[in-house]
Amino acid sequence: MSTPETLTLTKAQGVWLVAERELGSKLRSKAFLISTAFLFLVALGAVVWGGFAAQNTAGHPIAVAAGAEQYVDGRQGFEITSAADAAAAEKLVSSGEVDAAVVPDASSPTGFALVVEESPSTSLLMSFAVIPKVTMLDPSSTDEMLRYFIAIGFGLVFMLSAQVFGSTIAQSVVEEKQTRVVELLISAVPTRVLMAGKVLGNTILAMAQILVLVAIAVVGLTVTGQVAVLQGLGTALVWFAIFFLFGFVLLAALFAAAAAMVSRQEDIDSTTTPLILLIMAPYFLVIFFNDNPVVLTIMSYVPFSAPVGMPMRLYLGEAQWWEPLVSLAILIVTCLAAIALGAKIYENSILRMGGRVKLGEALKG
Structure with a gap:
């Protein structure tokens, strides 16, 4: 009589299995689908409105x-x-x-x-x-109103996407911990694989949302005849998508780690508020200082604000060709450090029930 074989997953298979679970959970959520559709409609409406405004025949x-x-x-x-x-x-x-x-x-x-x-x-x-x-006559100048709206666009899209999907990761981690489902999951896959799957699944959704928004902007600007705007914005949009990818992974890893330190949904804010503030800061900075080259330059090299600051400087023509490469390298290194730190905190905190785990304890294990 033969004994049943035990199915052993590789790390890659485990990560993708958890990612599929995250993807399926979001795509079955009516609230997520409705909010995403609303976001796309708002983006489309903004582009169309810009087209009508551009055709204004005022003298x-x-x-x-x-x-x-x-x-x-x-x-x-x-x-x-x-x-x-x-x-x-x-x-x-x-x-x-x-x-x-x-x-x-x-x-x-x-x-x-x-x-x-x-x-x-x-x-x-x-x-x-x-x-x-x-x-x-002065190529370095840009239309002030257009610059202001583009600053709002970059800042708002980054803030909303990072905050929505970051909060989703945090809520998922605490829910699994509070219901003790995480104990069953960890019996099937290692702790770090579980975290990596959550980050991957939500990153796929966030990037899909960003790419659709970029497509709406490109097609909408083309159809409404705003070719001049598209020509100036094209390179900045591509770099925004690239910077957003690594910026989001960085934040997603930290959101998962922060959520693992608490055991109740009511306590999530106590550990994720600093991350929310990090996400909101670039939005307000790029709006208030979109015409300040010094502030934008600093923002373009700080990892948490680079996804907003560097594309804005590229649109304004203030960045040299090598600057986005250097900024991206800094962001990637910071991203890898955040993943390592987040994984350590997540692994040391996810099975600890009761009160909030202190950061020092989470790092020590």
């Missing part, structure tokens, strides 16, 4: 150099000032008397160029039948 004061009159004849939305030549038109732009100047340009496919002091507004570009060649 733009522009200078038209001699020889370029035919490019604006019959078009609405302009308050025209005639200029003797291109140089005179540029002077009117530099002095602030007009928003832009239309000058002849043989090298441009359209036959003319648009001269502006800083980045032109989308509504101004949309006033032309075709997107003209743009010459900026």
Whole structure:
């Protein structure tokens, strides 16, 4: 008579098994699906609203150099000032008397160029039948309102996603600990594998959400004709997704560790509040200091704020090509340290019932 064989899971299999459990739990939650759909609709609405605002035909004061009159004849939305030549038109732009100047340009496919002091507004570009060649007298400048809204976008998406999924991990850990389900789980997989599976599952969901939001932004900006905005934002969006991945893993590991130190849902806030504050700080900093190069530079190298600070600096054109690479390397090293620290705390605390486990005790084991 043969004896039944015991199924032994590899670490990778165990991690994926726990991750699948986390994924299934969230995807079966109506609250999660409804909130995600609402977030996507809000993002889509914001892009569409931006498209309508960009097509606003309110009069733009522009200078038209001699020889370029035919490019604006019959078009609405302009308050025209005639200029003797291109140089005179540029002077009117530099002095602030007009928003832009239309000058002849043989090298441009359209036959003319648009001269502006800083980045032109989308509504101004949309006033032309075709997107003209743009010459900026001060390329380092950006539209203040657009910069402000993009700062809100980066900060809000990072804060909401990290906080929602971080809190989900914390609640899942405490629920399993409070109901003692964790004892059954640990009998099947090692403690660190259990934590890694939770982090992986929620990271997949968070990254899927970020990628869908990026896709909505790209498609929406393209369809609504906000090509100029998309061109300036494209690189920043790609780097935001990359930085978010490692930034979220860092926070997810710490959320799991912090939750393992308590045994009741009511006590979660006592250990996760510092992490919530770390998530909220970049949001407020990037809003209040989006025009402060010193603060943004510091944010772009601090691991907890780099997912917001560095993409913002890339959008503004303030970062050198090597800076995101250095910042990412710092973030990855910090992420690995956080995973090691979080795993140690989680392993030493997850089976300890009763009152809150002190940090020193959790580190000692």
